[in-house]
Amino acid sequence: MRNPVGAAVLRPEKTASITEAVLAELAEVGYARLSMESVARRAGVGKSALYRRWPGKVAMATAAIGEWAVPAAPRPDTGSLRGDIRVMVEGMVAWLSHPLISRILPDMLAEAAREPAVAAAFRDNVTTPRRDAVRGVLERAAARGELGVSVDLALDLLGAPVYWRMSVRQEDHGPEYLDELVEALVRAICT
Amino acid sequence: MRNPVGAAVLRPEKTASITEAVLAELAEVGYARLSMESVARRAGVGKSALYRRWPGKVAMATAAIGEWAVPAAPRPDTGSLRGDIRVMVEGMVAWLSHPLISRILPDMLAEAAREPAVAAAFRDNVTTPRRDAVRGVLERAAARGELGVSVDLALDLLGAPVYWRMSVRQEDHGPEYLDELVEALVRAICT
Numbered sequence: 001m002r003n004p005v006g007a008a009v010l011r012p013e014k015t016a017s018i019t020e021a022v023l024a025e026l027a028e029v030g031y032a033r034l035s036m037e038s039v040a041r042r043a044g045v046g047k048s049a050l051y052r053r054w055p056g057k058v059a060m061a062t063a064a065i066g067e068w069a070v071p072a073a074p075r076p077d078t079g080s081l082r083g084d085i086r087v088m089v090e091g092m093v094a095w096l097s098h099p100l101i102s103r104i105l106p107d108m109l110a111e112a113a114r115e116p117a118v119a120a121a122f123r124d125n126v127t128t129p130r131r132d133a134v135r136g137v138l139e140r141a142a143a144r145g146e147l148g149v150s151v152d153l154a155l156d157l158l159g160a161p162v163y164w165r166m167s168v169r170q171e172d173h174g175p176e177y178l179d180e181l182v183e184a185l186v187r188a189i190c191t
Numbered sequence: 192m193r194n195p196v197g198a199a200v201l202r203p204e205k206t207a208s209i210t211e212a213v214l215a216e217l218a219e220v221g222y223a224r225l226s227m228e229s230v231a232r233r234a235g236v237g238k239s240a241l242y243r244r245w246p247g248k249v250a251m252a253t254a255a256i257g258e259w260a261v262p263a264a265p266r267p268d269t270g271s272l273r274g275d276i277r278v279m280v281e282g283m284v285a286w287l288s289h290p291l292i293s294r295i296l297p298d299m300l301a302e303a304a305r306e307p308a309v310a311a312a313f314r315d316n317v318t319t320p321r322r323d324a325v326r327g328v329l330e331r332a333a334a335r336g337e338l339g340v341s342v343d344l345a346l347d348l349l350g351a352p353v354y355w356r357m358s359v360r361q362e363d364h365g366p367e368y369l370d371e372l373v374e375a376l377v378r379a380i381c382t
Contacts, residue, residue, distance in 0.1 A: 030305075103304060109359060110301035113294060114221075119361055127360060153371050156352050156360075163359065164351035168300060169318060170310055180344050188379035 010053060018043045018050065022064035027103040031061055031111045031118070058121045065104060066125035069095070073133035081141035081190050085158065086182050088134065092162040093178070106167060131155055148191040157188055201244060209234045209241065213255035218294040222252055222302045222309070249312045256295060257316035260286070264324035272332035272381050276349065277373050279325065283353040284369070297358060322346055332381075339382040348379055 021043035025034045036057060040047045054060040074091025076084040096102060112119035138154050141147045147154060161181055165173050173181075212234035216225045227248060231238045245251040265282025267275040287293060303310035329345050332338045338345060352372055356364050364372075 030301075106297070106301040106304040110221075110297040112361070113297040113358070123361075149371060149375050153368065153375060156356055156372075157375060160351035160355035160359075161347050163355060165347055167304070168351075168354065169347075170303070170314075177344065180340060181347075184340050184344060184348060184379040188375040 014045065014049065015053060016067075018045060018053070019064045019067050022060055023068065023100050023104065026061060026064070026107070027100045030107045034061065036060070058117055059125075061108070062118070062121040062125040065108065065122070066129060069101070069126050070129045070133065073130045074137075075133055076137060077140070081138075081144070081146040082186050084137050084141065085185050085189065088137065088158050089162060089178060089182055089185070092159060093166070093173070096162060096166045102167065134158065146190055149189055154189050157185060161185075205236065205240065206244060207258075209236060209244070210255045210258050213251055214259065214291055214295065217252060217255070217298070218291045221298045225252065227251070249308055250316075252299070253309070253312040253316040256299065256313075257320060260292070260317050261320045261324065264321045265328075266324055267328060268331065272329075272335070272337040273377050275328050275332065276376050276380065279328065279349050280353060280369060280373055280376070283350060284357070284364070287353060287357045293358065325349065337381055340380055345380050348376060352376075 018039065021039050022034075025039050025042055029038070034057065036047050036050050039060070040050055043049075050060060054063055072091075072095055074088045076087035076091075078084050078087060096105075108118070108122055112122050134155060135151055138147060138151045142151065149157075162173075165171050165177075209230065212230050213225075216230055216233055220229070225248065227238050227241050230251070231241055234240075241251060245254055263282075263286055265279045267278035267282075269275050269278060287296075299309070299313060303313050325346060326342055329338055329342045333342065340348075353364075356362050356368075
């Protein structure tokens, strides 16, 4: 897409360093106390650099999480759904083990429960693109005749248990727990 | 247990009305802005009535959620694990559909992610007793030879998908979705 005539050209490396500042602020002070000012100060840019990129705080915060969460979505292609399930479960563990995301995610979900605008932006910028990335893995499995449930349910079952264990229950999961979980998911999801 | 000599006798109906006030405050202003004063005012009691029951805010808030969440835990005994799974999934849906809990839970989990003391109290007063209630259902199934996974994993698999769907993703679940989920859980959990 070419830049519209007269529009400012946005330098990607500047966007990346602002994104980093947004995530650091989200982890440190939380969404409620984050402000355009505090992000601009931390990133060492003017507020106009933020407003050229995002219309406001909701868009900025959720886009920053997405910039980082969507490329991190696991997209395995091991040749079998069983193999892909293990990689996807491990990808979820890795994502939730990240020290920033483990602080940012519960905070953003609490805001989303209070504020429909936050919920909608979080869905558009984080959940839906992440889910679309993983959906491709399941659609390939369905084409091979290996998927025994709807893609929608499979996506829930692949994300939910690790999230519940790590983020909601804040409970340990050893390698044996993950082995048993993968086997149970194989029985639940595969034909 | 008899009351220790000289200890104040706590009237249960007063405890119940304070608990209601705590939950209403949690849903309305959130844990961070809840204070002993605001709860006392809402319940129409003195602060000493709160301090006679709980040492402080963390204990009061998590005990109030537990008073209400623990008796609501599903304890089905349909005679088969398959039947019990459906009742437990429906119990989870009912719990998360409650207008107060759907606002309180994400907020408390965000606090728990920030504050280890909140996490510990939430676990002691809410998660662990709820889990212990459901554990009995699974132990009966294990005694009948119907449980194909560890009780620990079964508990996670019974709670996680509905929580993920309703609270994290804020997504609809029709009766067909729940039917498909129950069937997948039966394959995952039962022998």
